[in-house]
Amino acid sequence: MFIKYILKIAFFLHRSKRYKDTKKLFYNFLQNPDFIYKRYFDSFMIFLILISVVILVYEVKNPVPIWVDDFDVYAVTAIFSLEYILRFWVYNDLHTEIVKEYEEAKFLKKSFKPWLPFKRTIKGKLAYMLSPSAIVDLLAILPAYRPLRVLRIFVLFRVFKLLRYTKSIHQFVEVLATKRFELMTLLFLLVFIVSTAGIAIYVFEERTNPNINSLFDAMYWALITISSVGYGDISPITSAGRVVSMIIIISGIAMISFVTSIIVSAFSEKLSELKENRIVERINKNKDFIIICGYGQMTRMFLKNNSLLSYEYVIIEEDTKRVEIGIKEGYNIINEDASRHDVIAKFNIDYSNITLLALTGSDVNNIYITLNAKALSKNIKVIARASDEKMEKKFKLAGVDHVVLPSMVANRMLLFAITQPAMYRAIYSMLTGQNLSQLDEISTITHYKLVGKKIEEIDFKRHKLLFIGFQCGRKEEFVFNPPKKIDIRVGDILLVMGHKVSIEYFKQQYGEIFYG
Amino acid sequence: MANRQAFLFGYSKRSTFITKELRKNGFDIIIIVSDTQSFEKAKEHGYLDVIKIDMTDDNALENLQVTEDDYLVCVMEDSHFNVFLTLSLRSLFPISKIIALSDSFHVTQKLKMAGASKVIDLYQVSANRIYNILNKPIATKLIGNLLSPEENLSIREIDIPEDSLLDNIMVDDFDFSQHGVILVGMIDRRLSNQFLFVTSGLEHRLDRGDMMVCIGYNDDLDRFEKYVKTTY
Numbered sequence: 001m002f003i004k005y006i007l008k009i010a011f012f013l014h015r016s017k018r019y020k021d022t023k024k025l026f027y028n029f030l031q032n033p034d035f036i037y038k039r040y041f042d043s044f045m046i047f048l049i050l051i052s053v054v055i056l057v058y059e060v061k062n063p064v065p066i067w068v069d070d071f072d073v074y075a076v077t078a079i080f081s082l083e084y085i086l087r088f089w090v091y092n093d094l095h096t097e098i099v100k101e102y103e104e105a106k107f108l109k110k111s112f113k114p115w116l117p118f119k120r121t122i123k124g125k126l127a128y129m130l131s132p133s134a135i136v137d138l139l140a141i142l143p144a145y146r147p148l149r150v151l152r153i154f155v156l157f158r159v160f161k162l163l164r165y166t167k168s169i170h171q172f173v174e175v176l177a178t179k180r181f182e183l184m185t186l187l188f189l190l191v192f193i194v195s196t197a198g199i200a201i202y203v204f205e206e207r208t209n210p211n212i213n214s215l216f217d218a219m220y221w222a223l224i225t226i227s228s229v230g231y232g233d234i235s236p237i238t239s240a241g242r243v244v245s246m247i248i249i250i251s252g253i254a255m256i257s258f259v260t261s262i263i264v265s266a267f268s269e270k271l272s273e274l275k276e277n278r279i280v281e282r283i284n285k286n287k288d289f290i291i292i293c294g295y296g297q298m299t300r301m302f303l304k305n306n307s308l309l310s311y312e313y314v315i316i317e318e319d320t321k322r323v324e325i326g327i328k329e330g331y332n333i334i335n336e337d338a339s340r341h342d343v344i345a346k347f348n349i350d351y352s353n354i355t356l357l358a359l360t361g362s363d364v365n366n367i368y369i370t371l372n373a374k375a376l377s378k379n380i381k382v383i384a385r386a387s388d389e390k391m392e393k394k395f396k397l398a399g400v401d402h403v404v405l406p407s408m409v410a411n412r413m414l415l416f417a418i419t420q421p422a423m424y425r426a427i428y429s430m431l432t433g434q435n436l437s438q439l440d441e442i443s444t445i446t447h448y449k450l451v452g453k454k455i456e457e458i459d460f461k462r463h464k465l466l467f468i469g470f471q472c473g474r475k476e477e478f479v480f481n482p483p484k485k486i487d488i489r490v491g492d493i494l495l496v497m498g499h500k501v502s503i504e505y506f507k508q509q510y511g512e513i514f515y516g
Numbered sequence: 517m518a519n520r521q522a523f524l525f526g527y528s529k530r531s532t533f534i535t536k537e538l539r540k541n542g543f544d545i546i547i548i549v550s551d552t553q554s555f556e557k558a559k560e561h562g563y564l565d566v567i568k569i570d571m572t573d574d575n576a577l578e579n580l581q582v583t584e585d586d587y588l589v590c591v592m593e594d595s596h597f598n599v600f601l602t603l604s605l606r607s608l609f610p611i612s613k614i615i616a617l618s619d620s621f622h623v624t625q626k627l628k629m630a631g632a633s634k635v636i637d638l639y640q641v642s643a644n645r646i647y648n649i650l651n652k653p654i655a656t657k658l659i660g661n662l663l664s665p666e667e668n669l670s671i672r673e674i675d676i677p678e679d680s681l682l683d684n685i686m687v688d689d690f691d692f693s694q695h696g697v698i699l700v701g702m703i704d705r706r707l708s709n710q711f712l713f714v715t716s717g718l719e720h721r722l723d724r725g726d727m728m729v730c731i732g733y734n735d736d737l738d739r740f741e742k743y744v745k746t747t748y
Contacts, residue, residue: 297619297620297639298639298642298643300621300639301637301639301643302643302646302647304621304643355650383646383649383650385642388529402646402649404646404649406638406639406641406642407530407533407638409638409641409642409645410617410636410637410638410641410642411530411537412663413636413641414534414589414591414615414617414636415533415534415537415538415541416663417615417636418522418543418587418589418615419538419543423671423672423673423729424634425711426671426700426701426711426729427659427662427663437701437713437715437716439655439658439659440655441652441653441654441655461688464715464716465715466698466700466714468698478654478657480658480731480732481693481697481698495654495655495658497700497715498715499715499716
């Protein structure tokens, strides 16, 4: 009966979309670094930690108002406790384990053992509780326990919590972790020298030096001396003791140099990676961005001509020399192979609108990059460059949304320039917007004053604009030269031609508003 | 009227399209190459007027019998040579129309300095196209349709003949939309031989000899062209 009840709840939760969405939302806020709004949660937690520490420092010498103390003890702790519980909750799912075990038992026609999913889930939760970050979280809650005021010092554990929310400290620790072996070796050497020197000074001076009364004093002296701090509260008075001092000082200088060089080399080795990670993190914060694969003539031209491009971008280039040139030219460029799954997976695929431009010089690479991106998410919009018309079909099969054929586009322009020179001027201008007239799109979502008007009511002529047609918002169908009596509706996009200033003025007149 | 003539300097994968299309458009094509391989390839593709010369030799270029109305199209694979050739052609034929294909910003600059009348930058036009796909998808689609011969929507040059119904009519006084077409611009012979957009703000009067550039569906354009050619 009890098992039946557990199964019922487990299946209910397993099927409940609302439960899943809620848990996913908490997971995103707490654990998902790609979630755009996580930074607001992190900033809020950092704010609470800083307030807590400021109160701790302030109350050493000054009485704090009761409400401040209460805020620190109850409100901050309640939030931290809630965060701890939520992290504990989202870490794994009991109901999933139960359902999985039950389905498996049913399939294999064996008896369902409910304690197995419980065991696995508890094991998982315990693993979480014993993780360093969870221990720090728990210790950060303790200062609220009033009977033991000494626990107030645990507020400092709240500072450790910053590791969770600040990427730079986290990265610093990660960089040091790469040199774990070297640092551990040095630590053992330090322990060895300090112990040997401490024991030596204890043996030589315990009876003659009034400041050395125990082995702890001797060890303390050795550590203070080797670190080159040298308080001077304990100093050797015998010749043997001074020889030990000299040896320990020389070892100390060598050790400090070693540690410094290890840390410096760790950072120099990881510097480019850190910089690239920063670029990826920064771009992932945007709702819309462009990933440009390949840094060649076309990418340069694209970025040069479109410096006013409203999107954020990142360039991925495999060739180190090209990357160096790109960095010198001031572009956001990372040295990676865009055809690798993990490289594109670094980007915020779930929460951002990504457009990928496959602009390398090789069709094979561009197709592979496209397939790689489309395998990760069908929502990634891909514009790829193809070398020839015969390739277009293959690109379309790979899932490319737009194929650009540089030779074809240029050849068409060349043909126009020869066969219909007057039209060439018109088309060139419409394409580039560099001359007197350009085509532009005016959305009725941002230009709300156009909504409800008939086309004949809009004075395009006065604005020195040419109305070409509009795309009907609902049908996404372009209507060329529509009848004058047609009403403009929300979501429609008007296509007009005119001088840049005329278009800007028209947009102002019809109420441009910006969202987000 | 005699066919227009175009000299194509260089024959490679890059220039096969343009050669084919120019021939389709009624041009007499003379292909000039400097190597045997290209010479044979052009012949293989069915072009009869293929001449193999040393393009660095001015005398050989001069002997080509280029007239003022001919188009000189420089589509050599080697950009250095393309620039040199443009310079040679400009020095030999000061008023001919020289059109060159470029594959970088720097080459474009040099080709212009060498005297090319028009330079098509392979990557610039493509980069602009990508920018337009991202920022103006509807406009890009429309232009794509206008340029593609398979689509029903076209852009067309229409000349105003003598005694046309449109002769001596102000642009603002004529309702083009009634004919299903949109007037984009024109070459107003009275003002200059330059192309003018109707959105430039000047008041235009349509006169005989002027050339209009209109957008519309092919049927509408055909009907409109017929209307324009109707005389009093």
